[in-house]
Amino acid sequence: MKLVIRELKKSFDKKEVLSGASFSFEKGKIYGLLGRNGAGKTTFFNCINEDMEIDGGEFFLEDEDGAARKPAAEDIGYVLSTPVVPEFLTGREFLKFFLDINRKRIQEVKSEDEYFDFMDIDSEDRDRLLKDYSHGMKNKMQLLVNLIADPAVLLLDEPLTSFDVVVAEEMKQLLRQIKKDHIIIFSTHIMELALDLCDEIAVLNGGVLEPVTKENLSDRDFKDKIIQALKGEEND
Numbered sequence: 366m367k368l369v370i371r372e373l374k375k376s377f378d379k380k381e382v383l384s385g386a387s388f389s390f391e392k393g394k395i396y397g398l399l400g401r402n403g404a405g406k407t408t409f410f411n412c413i414n415e416d417m418e419i420d421g422g423e424f425f426l427e428d429e430d431g432a433a434r435k436p437a438a439e440d441i442g443y444v445l446s447t448p449v450v451p452e453f454l455t456g457r458e459f460l461k462f463f464l465d466i467n468r469k470r471i472q473e474v475k476s477e478d479e480y481f482d483f484m485d486i487d488s489e490d491r492d493r494l495l496k497d498y499s500h501g502m503k504n505k506m507q508l509l510v511n512l513i514a515d516p517a518v519l520l521l522d523e524p525l526t527s528f529d530v531v532v533a534e535e536m537k538q539l540l541r542q543i544k545k546d547h548i549i550i551f552s553t554h555i556m557e558l559a560l561d562l563c564d565e566i567a568v569l570n571g572g573v574l575e576p577v578t579k580e581n582l583s584d585r586d587f588k589d590k591i592i593q594a595l596k597g598e599e600n601d
């Protein structure tokens with residue numbers, strides 16, 4: 366399966382953020398979405414998740430036979446950089462509610478404590494209100510429900526930045542494990558993370574998406590090539 370983006374456009378008043386972005390994201394790969402501050406990475410995710418109307422272009426899922434369809438809500442999982450969770454529920458209540466309403470589409474429902482164990486959320490925190498969770502813990506809950514829902518496309522907006530080094534390493538492992546069945550697009554400002562985790566890099570600059578391929582380059586030269594693309598300089 367592929368997520369195909371064609372000539373995507375989005376402006377806010379007179380500011381054109383996406384000016385005809387095209388790209389093809391394939392299943393089985395982790396894509397690093399890199400762009401400078403304000404380049405439009407979150408806007409791009411918001412458009413794909415249909416939180417925002419697009420001004421032009423299209424995007425669709427294409428299966429192995431070339432059949433295309435519009436992504437349904439359950440095809441897309443979106444982990445926001447600033448986690449949004451129902452603060453008035455406890456971690457357990459939130460997880461239980463999520464499992465209840467999605468029971469039909471979850472292949473193999475496990476116990477709540479198994480999920481908490483998997484995300485390394487301490488027993489004493491499981492029945493606390495989400496409003497008292499740290500930023501990283503809220504992010505873990507958001508990532509957890511998205512992993513349970515198992516969508517074809519996972520959009521991850523700076524998800525690992527708030528995790529401590531141990532959890533971040535575990536999450537990287539986990540993303541590598543699940544990538545064969547998913548299209549994963551991962552935005553980050555951390556170059557080392559992009560180089561370490563991502564199979565391909567897409568740079569968003571000037572409203573368009575540009576692939577940066579490693580080919581036979583050394584890590585140092587690849588990094589320089591990405592920085593050139595981020596600055597909008599021509600590669601030679």
Ligand SMILES: Nc1ncnc2c1ncn2[C@@H]1O[C@H](COP(=O)(O)OP(=O)(O)OP(=O)(O)O)[C@@H](O)[C@H]1O
Pocket residue numbers: 377380382400401402403404405406407408409
């Ligand atoms: N809802 C909105 N209304 C008006 N302008 C917006 C809106 N959302 C984003 N923008 C503008 O669009 C541009 C791109 O913002 P966006 O948040 O997508 O960038 P980003 O690449 O995610 O940035 P960063 O790396 O700093 O998080 C910015 O100039 C921003 O001010």
